[in-house]
Amino acid sequence: MKTVGFIGVGKMASAIIAGLDKTKFNLLISGRDFEKTKQQAADLSVTAVQNHDELVKKSDLIVLAIKPQVLPSVLRPLSSALSADKTLISIAAGLTLADLEALAASENQGIIRVMPNINAQIGKSTSAIVRNEFVSDEAFDATSEIFGAVGSVHQIAEKDFSTFAAIAGSSPAYIYMFIDALSRAGVLHGLPKDQATKIVAETLQASAEMILQSGENPWSLVDKVSSPGGTTVAGVVSLEKNHFVGTVIDAITATIDKENQLR
Ligand SMILES: NC(=O)c1ccc[n+]([C@@H]2O[C@H](COP(=O)([O-])OP(=O)(O)OC[C@H]3O[C@@H](n4cnc5c(N)ncnc54)[C@H](OP(=O)(O)O)[C@@H]3O)[C@@H](O)[C@H]2O)c1
Secondary structure, eight states, rough: OEEEEOOOOSHHHHHHHHHOTTEEEEEEOSSSSSSHHHHHHHHHEEEEEEEEHHHHHSSSEEEEOOOOTTHHHHHGGGHHHHHHHSSSEETTTOHHHHHHHHHOOOTTOEEEEEEEEEEGTTTTTEEEEETTTTTHHHHHHHHHHHHHEEEEEOOOGGGOOOOOOOIIIIIIHHHHHHHHHHHHHHTTTOOOOOHHHHHHHHHHHHHHHHHHHOOHHHHHHHHOOTTOOOOOHHHHHHHHTTTHHHHHHHHHHHHHHHHHHOO
């Protein structure tokens, strides 16, 4: 059985650990404060270890579940505990495989980059994955299984990670804004906010499910809902006049630009 160690036990690590089958993986955690980590370990039914060095020594796969700005100071001192038979997995936004290789400073170090999203908290993350040349198929498959336990996993080229992070990592925020805007319109026209939000969220969920199940292009579905001379097409034209598509694309481009600036 593979031992998977998590460094950092925040929202994302907790969500992944909660989704994992504890009979398939031996799970270790190491946080910033051992007393807190022991409590978290009891809550998550995993084992707490005293420090990151010990965790790396005992683990086959090491998940770095800490903020990108903290990661360099955590990873650099672990260099001597790393080895080619261990695999590092980073979920930190913005840090490339090359950045991670430089920080790990360990020869032939297998490194996997994964970008999950907040929906991991309900077992429905849409995650991207990419590996460097030193990762074995076995380690890659085990990592895909770990993230597959909390949703879907898409293998993409590393050059597309920033785009993925924008349309899958940040987009839940934009989708929440869209839901809130539709709900607010419902309130403007007389519905209670809670009821309007539930109605919109259910409609959005079913509309997304329709795209996934039918495999149809979204625009052909727009056309199907828009009867000639009807109410829906009036709204579609109003959205277009107000640059709905261009506004959304600008927001995604701004998200990608910001990540590039942070690098
Ligand atoms: N949340 C998301 O939607 C999302 C999506 C994609 C990727 N990610 C990535 O996932 C990573 C974790 O994000 P998160 O949302 O889980 O953040 P989080 O909830 O803030 O968790 C980060 C954890 O790291 C711990 N930590 C801080 N310094 C540490 C150290 N020196 N050693 C060990 N642990 C330390 C923190 O402990 P204390 O609380 O005790 O300081 C906290 O529990 C980030 O790199 C983020 O970019 C997150």
